Amino acid sequence: MSLISLSISELQAQFRSKAVSPVEALEALEARIQAVDGEIAGYLNRDYAAALKAAQNADVNLPLGGVPIAIKDLINVKGESCTCASKILQGYRAPYDATVITRLKAAGAIPFGRTNMDEFAMGSSTENSAFAITRNPWDTDRIPGGSSGGSAAVVAADEAFASLGSDTGGSIRQPAALCGCVGLKPSYGRVSRFGLVAFASSLDQIGPFSKTVRDSALILNAISGHDPMDSTCLNEPVPDFTAKLGRDLKGVRLGMPKEYFVSGTDPQVDQAVRAAIKQYESLGAEIVEISLPHTQHAVAVYYIIATAEASANLARFDGVRYGHRTAEASNILEHYGRTREEGFGPEVKRRIILGTYVLSSGYYDAYYLRAQKVRTLIRQDFARAFEKVDAIICPTSPEAAFKVGDRSEDPLRMYLADIFTIAVNLAGICGISLPCGFAQVEGKPLPVGLQLIGKPFAEAELLQIAHAYEQSTNWHKARPVIG
Amino acid sequence: MKNYLVTIGLEVHVQLKTRSKMFCGCPVEFGAQPNTHTCPVCLGMPGALPVMNHQALKMTALTGLMLGCTIPPVCKFDRKHYFYPDMPKNYQISQYDLPLCLGGGVPLHQLAFPKDVQKTVANPDKVIPLTRIHLEEDVAKSTHFDASSGIDFNRAGTPLMEIVSDPEISSPEEAFAYLTSLKQILIYGNVSDADMEKGQMRCDCNISLRPEGQTELGTKIEIKNMNTISGVRRALAYEIERQTACLDRGEKLLQETRRWDDASGQTSLMRVKESEADYRYFPDPDLLPVKTEAIVAEVRPFVPELPATKRARFASQYGVSAYDAGVLANDLPLASYFEKAAANARNPKNVANWILNELLSSLSNTETGIEACPISPEHLDELVNVIDEGKISGKQGKEVFAEMFATGKAPGVIIEEKGLKQESDLGAIEALCDQAIAANPKAVAEYKSGKLASINFLKGQVMKLSQGKANPAVAGEVLAKKLA
Numbered sequence: 001m002s003l004i005s006l007s008i009s010e011l012q013a014q015f016r017s018k019a020v021s022p023v024e025a026l027e028a029l030e031a032r033i034q035a036v037d038g039e040i041a042g043y044l045n046r047d048y049a050a051a052l053k054a055a056q057n058a059d060v061n062l063p064l065g066g067v068p069i070a071i072k073d074l075i076n077v078k079g080e081s082c083t084c085a086s087k088i089l090q091g092y093r094a095p096y097d098a099t100v101i102t103r104l105k106a107a108g109a110i111p112f113g114r115t116n117m118d119e120f121a122m123g124s125s126t127e128n129s130a131f132a133i134t135r136n137p138w139d140t141d142r143i144p145g146g147s148s149g150g151s152a153a154v155v156a157a158d159e160a161f162a163s164l165g166s167d168t169g170g171s172i173r174q175p176a177a178l179c180g181c182v183g184l185k186p187s188y189g190r191v192s193r194f195g196l197v198a199f200a201s202s203l204d205q206i207g208p209f210s211k212t213v214r215d216s217a218l219i220l221n222a223i224s225g226h227d228p229m230d231s232t233c234l235n236e237p238v239p240d241f242t243a244k245l246g247r248d249l250k251g252v253r254l255g256m257p258k259e260y261f262v263s264g265t266d267p268q269v270d271q272a273v274r275a276a277i278k279q280y281e282s283l284g285a286e287i288v289e290i291s292l293p294h295t296q297h298a299v300a301v302y303y304i305i306a307t308a309e310a311s312a313n314l315a316r317f318d319g320v321r322y323g324h325r326t327a328e329a330s331n332i333l334e335h336y337g338r339t340r341e342e343g344f345g346p347e348v349k350r351r352i353i354l355g356t357y358v359l360s361s362g363y364y365d366a367y368y369l370r371a372q373k374v375r376t377l378i379r380q381d382f383a384r385a386f387e388k389v390d391a392i393i394c395p396t397s398p399e400a401a402f403k404v405g406d407r408s409e410d411p412l413r414m415y416l417a418d419i420f421t422i423a424v425n426l427a428g429i430c431g432i433s434l435p436c437g438f439a440q441v442e443g444k445p446l447p448v449g450l451q452l453i454g455k456p457f458a459e460a461e462l463l464q465i466a467h468a469y470e471q472s473t474n475w476h477k478a479r480p481v482i483g
Numbered sequence: 484m485k486n487y488l489v490t491i492g493l494e495v496h497v498q499l500k501t502r503s504k505m506f507c508g509c510p511v512e513f514g515a516q517p518n519t520h521t522c523p524v525c526l527g528m529p530g531a532l533p534v535m536n537h538q539a540l541k542m543t544a545l546t547g548l549m550l551g552c553t554i555p556p557v558c559k560f561d562r563k564h565y566f567y568p569d570m571p572k573n574y575q576i577s578q579y580d581l582p583l584c585l586g587g588g589v590p591l592h593q594l595a596f597p598k599d600v601q602k603t604v605a606n607p608d609k610v611i612p613l614t615r616i617h618l619e620e621d622v623a624k625s626t627h628f629d630a631s632s633g634i635d636f637n638r639a640g641t642p643l644m645e646i647v648s649d650p651e652i653s654s655p656e657e658a659f660a661y662l663t664s665l666k667q668i669l670i671y672g673n674v675s676d677a678d679m680e681k682g683q684m685r686c687d688c689n690i691s692l693r694p695e696g697q698t699e700l701g702t703k704i705e706i707k708n709m710n711t712i713s714g715v716r717r718a719l720a721y722e723i724e725r726q727t728a729c730l731d732r733g734e735k736l737l738q739e740t741r742r743w744d745d746a747s748g749q750t751s752l753m754r755v756k757e758s759e760a761d762y763r764y765f766p767d768p769d770l771l772p773v774k775t776e777a778i779v780a781e782v783r784p785f786v787p788e789l790p791a792t793k794r795a796r797f798a799s800q801y802g803v804s805a806y807d808a809g810v811l812a813n814d815l816p817l818a819s820y821f822e823k824a825a826a827n828a829r830n831p832k833n834v835a836n837w838i839l840n841e842l843l844s845s846l847s848n849t850e851t852g853i854e855a856c857p858i859s860p861e862h863l864d865e866l867v868n869v870i871d872e873g874k875i876s877g878k879q880g881k882e883v884f885a886e887m888f889a890t891g892k893a894p895g896v897i898i899e900e901k902g903l904k905q906e907s908d909l910g911a912i913e914a915l916c917d918q919a920i921a922a923n924p925k926a927v928a929e930y931k932s933g934k935l936a937s938i939n940f941l942k943g944q945v946m947k948l949s950q951g952k953a954n955p956a957v958a959g960e961v962l963a964k965k966l967a
Contacts, residue, residue: 074529074530075530076529076530082529082530084529089529092529094529094530095523095528096523096528098530193532194530194531194532195530195531196530197529197530198530198532198769200768201768201769202768228534229532229534230532230534230769231532231533231534231535231769231770231771232532232768232769232771308765309768311763312562312564312574312763312765315564315566315572315573315574316527316529316571316572316573317529318566318568318573320568320634321526321527321528321571322528332567332568336566356763359564359763359764359765360761360763361759361761361763364763364764364765368765
């Protein structure tokens, strides 16, 4: 196996035995990026010189010592660009490190490269980037999923050992499923949001993409924990997330929500997920049918809450202090209008307008307040289910990757791509997507993702359950042929 | 001409005296170089998050306790949206439907009213009820130049407490008394210096007029930009006059915001409010709701003695007049000075008199604050005691006082240096009296024939003979005895 295909654990073993140095690993990675990223467009930019310097000084005995990690372009890394794939932040350089970056650096990791995304994380295909359309490494005519499509694609294409993304309604898990890698959305409050450019503050959470479940556990170990800079980052104990990996599944109960196994899901996806469930049974897990009765309302609730919060969060992009500023404005109102008209793409504008509308006087109770009430019901659905089961098992996405341009004219259909992932964010619980097979579409294999959903702050158990399946299959070892 | 009833409500913004800003660690400092106290949080940089300043919550809770507010068990913070360059996030973190404090009131008192009306106020002890007190962040400060504008974000994020009164203020003078009383209480609680000229206390006034007999309130007009408490009074007086004239002419008033110009003494139209602004409030998802019980328990021991209690105590404990007690308690540092000076005084009332007359006029003549007073309270007490004991005369006392104020020396030292000790030795005074009687037979005869005032002439002679050192009271007694 080539150096660039190694998992973090394998790479670290090479570092520590001095078979490979961090500089050599970085050089190999850079060569790979130069070879394939022209086709994938997973990266918006990267500072190789700075990363090389960090690699030269890396301490390989640290938990992530010398490991380069790609960063979604909405997480602040001091001195690097942070555009959120938006023209409104073109040329903007971050003046500080996000807490996750401070922690990654403390663990010895090297933040390397800014990955493409849907503008301000709004989208499910990465087509909403103002700068590039990232391609799915398994079929470059297809999208990688989104919004963290760049972070997923670079890991799947061996252009990164791992990456960070953010998940507001499925933005880590859905692209991980579509690109065939592991993607973890931690529980809300597990990882600090300080330095993550906010899309929807009550839903956003940073998480890892990796080639193996163990690697996600290693990264989560580094980035988790209370942060005095983020009031919503809870002071929960942080276990060693690798501690339970390798334990068997005796006595583990997995819930199959009937609302997630319905017509509308691609038959090949359905088949792959059901096969995975069979596999779990053979590993000793007990499968229990459960119900999450308010599932049908999740998408509607999400698009009210997320857009409402986004309309406020994105108000700061006004060209007064930083970012794009219109060249032609004769008064302050015109300045705001033109700056934002020129700076934001159509999906972002659509969501700002939706969010502004649902918060408007006279509509607040009917939309925002009601959505919050339904959100509580959705949270209760999960709480009840978790009285019976240890984790929930279902598809990550109802279908495999679709073609570039296929959905861009139909926002509603695009919104349904997140139908199985959104409720997890609304409930604030954790979820992981891992490869569970392939759908054969037009003669090409397209990855299918299995989603496991865990109790709040039960990432260690979730990773254990995911790891047991992963180790009993070879799906995670498959690599796309690029070019 | 009809008579109109005036309804006034005030919204007062108070900058809290915290060391750091409301949601970040930047220092709060007035007058620093522009944009030197900023960080990603108070500049609204992408990805920055607010973190609650616990001290600001405590100070607001303390204010609530001082003003008798109800503090509900939970309060929360909301985003209030509007676009303006001095607003870094284009939303302000404020409190909408669950503020920290509800109800309460500001008690007025006679001396809080403007001097010219103090004697004629009908209801000097009125309590102005409050609607609420909430906490929010201040915006940046805009400065407009000829062709451009500058924004100083040092102020952005300063903790700001908004105190909203019920519309129960019925005259400009009452508004003046309300602000004066409120300011005193804020200073007593050490939550703000509440200096309007420094922008530490800012006041928006809502005023409406309605004809006598009408129950429905008239059109509400908001006035902004007053920089002093007397400016608020003048602005309101101007508005009453202006609105009265409009109504008398049969004009219909529009709901509008007007700007007060202190120099011209007039208000002018800023904008007409066609509809209520839609701020699209919603709970800030970056901040958790705040449980107040522990905060209230934490600050309750710090509720100070309030001005009204202090006034009453000064009168009862020290026997000073109600008026003097009021003047002393109006100014917390002055009140503390008085208490220190009066602590061991034989006659605290005299100490109060010396403070209110000699000391205040010397301080004002030299433009010195009581905090920088060259005479320590202990020295003043000593001086008053020396006079009360008759060791020096009142006239000598003034001389000693002047020297104390100029040099900061102890009165005993000055008396010694100047050889000012008053003669109270009976034998010595008797001898002087005998001399005076012998030298002034005419005055003695007059006194004996019933013109009792002549004794004052003789007393003056005794003082002269003693070069002013004789105790005049003793001299008077001796003379009276000798002439009886």
